[in-house]
Amino acid sequence: MTLIEQIKRGQFLKATCDFSQPFVAGEWVLDSGLHCQLLYRGVLQITPRELASDVKDIVLSSGIHGDETAPVELVQQIASSVVLGQIQPVHRLLLIIAHPEAINHQQRFMAENMNRLFQVRNFEKNNECRIANALQLAINSFYGTSIAIKPERWHLDLHCAIRPSQHDTFAISPYTDKQTRSNKLFSFIHHAKLDAVLLSNTPSPTFAWYSAEYHGAQALTVELGRVGKLGQNDFTVLVPFQDAILQLITDVTLPIIWTNEVEVYQVSRTIVKRHPEFLFTFDDDVANFTFFAEGHEFAVDGDKKYVADTHGEAVVFPNRHVVVGQRAVLMVKKASLIFDEQVRVYAKSNPSY
Numbered sequence: 001m002t003l004i005e006q007i008k009r010g011q012f013l014k015a016t017c018d019f020s021q022p023f024v025a026g027e028w029v030l031d032s033g034l035h036c037q038l039l040y041r042g043v044l045q046i047t048p049r050e051l052a053s054d055v056k057d058i059v060l061s062s063g064i065h066g067d068e069t070a071p072v073e074l075v076q077q078i079a080s081s082v083v084l085g086q087i088q089p090v091h092r093l094l095l096i097i098a099h100p101e102a103i104n105h106q107q108r109f110m111a112e113n114m115n116r117l118f119q120v121r122n123f124e125k126n127n128e129c130r131i132a133n134a135l136q137l138a139i140n141s142f143y144g145t146s147i148a149i150k151p152e153r154w155h156l157d158l159h160c161a162i163r164p165s166q167h168d169t170f171a172i173s174p175y176t177d178k179q180t181r182s183n184k185l186f187s188f189i190h191h192a193k194l195d196a197v198l199l200s201n202t203p204s205p206t207f208a209w210y211s212a213e214y215h216g217a218q219a220l221t222v223e224l225g226r227v228g229k230l231g232q233n234d235f236t237v238l239v240p241f242q243d244a245i246l247q248l249i250t251d252v253t254l255p256i257i258w259t260n261e262v263e264v265y266q267v268s269r270t271i272v273k274r275h276p277e278f279l280f281t282f283d284d285d286v287a288n289f290t291f292f293a294e295g296h297e298f299a300v301d302g303d304k305k306y307v308a309d310t311h312g313e314a315v316v317f318p319n320r321h322v323v324v325g326q327r328a329v330l331m332v333k334k335a336s337l338i339f340d341e342q343v344r345v346y347a348k349s350n351p352s353y
C-alpha cells in the first residue's frame, strides 16, 4: 500500500515510519472538502475548504526526538480523526512526525540532536540536518501562504522528558523580541492543564524558537510526561491537553483566563558544557525542577564549579552526556506573570519552593 493510501486509512504514523515504501508527495480532498497535502515524509498539511478571515495557522509537531513517543501517538490520533472525518478543523493545520528513522530505532537521535538545528539553515552532513532544513522550508511555506488578514500563527512542538519531573507536563516559551507570549497562548496552557510554564531568557536553536523568531508564532515546546515505548504511554494525564488541542483546531471559544494553578518559572541561566568531563553532583534520576539552595555546588565543568545563585535555583533537563558546546542544563527560578494582552514575567523576590 502506498504511503498516501495508508494515511487515507488513518495510519499517518505507520505510513511515516514505513521505509519499505518510497516517499511520494501527493494531495487529495475529503468528502467534507478538507484538502490534505503530504508534503514530506511525516509532514501533512490540512486546509479547510472555507477559510474565515481570522483563520489560524497551527503547527503541531512531534517526533523531533525519536524516543519521545506520546507526542507522536497524539499527532497520529489527530491526523487519523481528521482524515477519517471524525473531527472538522476550521483552521489550517500542519501535522508533523519529524524523525521516523529515530522513531524506528527508539532513539533520541541518530547522528545529532535535531532540536539544536533550527537557528540557521544547516550544511546537510547527516539526516537530522536534512530533516531540519526540510522542516524549516515547510514552516516558511505554511506560514508564508496564510490567507488571514492578520495572521495568527501557532506552533506547539511536543516532547517528553528523559528524567522524572516534579511537574509531569510543562511548556517552555522560547525567547524572542517578537510578540509571541499572547494571553491566548497562556490561556491555552491553563485550559490544557499543563502543570508549569518556563520562560526562556535567551534565544535557543529549537524548532519552537524557529517559528517564534522567524514567523512571530505563538510557540511553545510542550513536555508531555516521560519518554516511553510506542503503545505503552498512559494518556489519562494528557486528556486535558488533548481536549485543549481539539478545542483549538475546531475553534471552540474558551474564556481567556490565567490562574495560579500553573507554576511559572523563568530561566535564570543556561549552562553550556565546555569540557568532556562535565559532571553533576547529583544522580541521573534526580527530577527536573529539583531545587538547590543558594551556594550549593551542583555541577563541575573542567576546573569550573557551578553553585546555585541568590535565593537558589532549580535544574531542568540536566544532561551530562550532551556534546561539548551544547546546553547541559537550564537553571530556573520561580516567577509570576502579568497576564496582559502580551504576558510578562517578573521575579518573585522571595520564592518559596
Ligand SMILES: O=C(O)CCC(=O)N[C@@H](CCC(=O)O)C(=O)O
Residues within 6 Å of the ligand: 065, 115, 159, 160, 161, 162, 163, 172, 174, 204, 206, 208, 221, 317, 318, 319
Ligand atoms: O528531558 C530532557 O532532557 C530533554 C527533553 C527535550 O527534548 N526537551 C527539549 C526542550 C527544548 C527547549 O528548551 O525549548 C530539548 O531539549 O530539545
Ligand SMILES: [Zn+2]
Residues within 6 Å of the ligand: 064, 065, 068, 115, 159, 160
Ligand atoms: Zn525532546
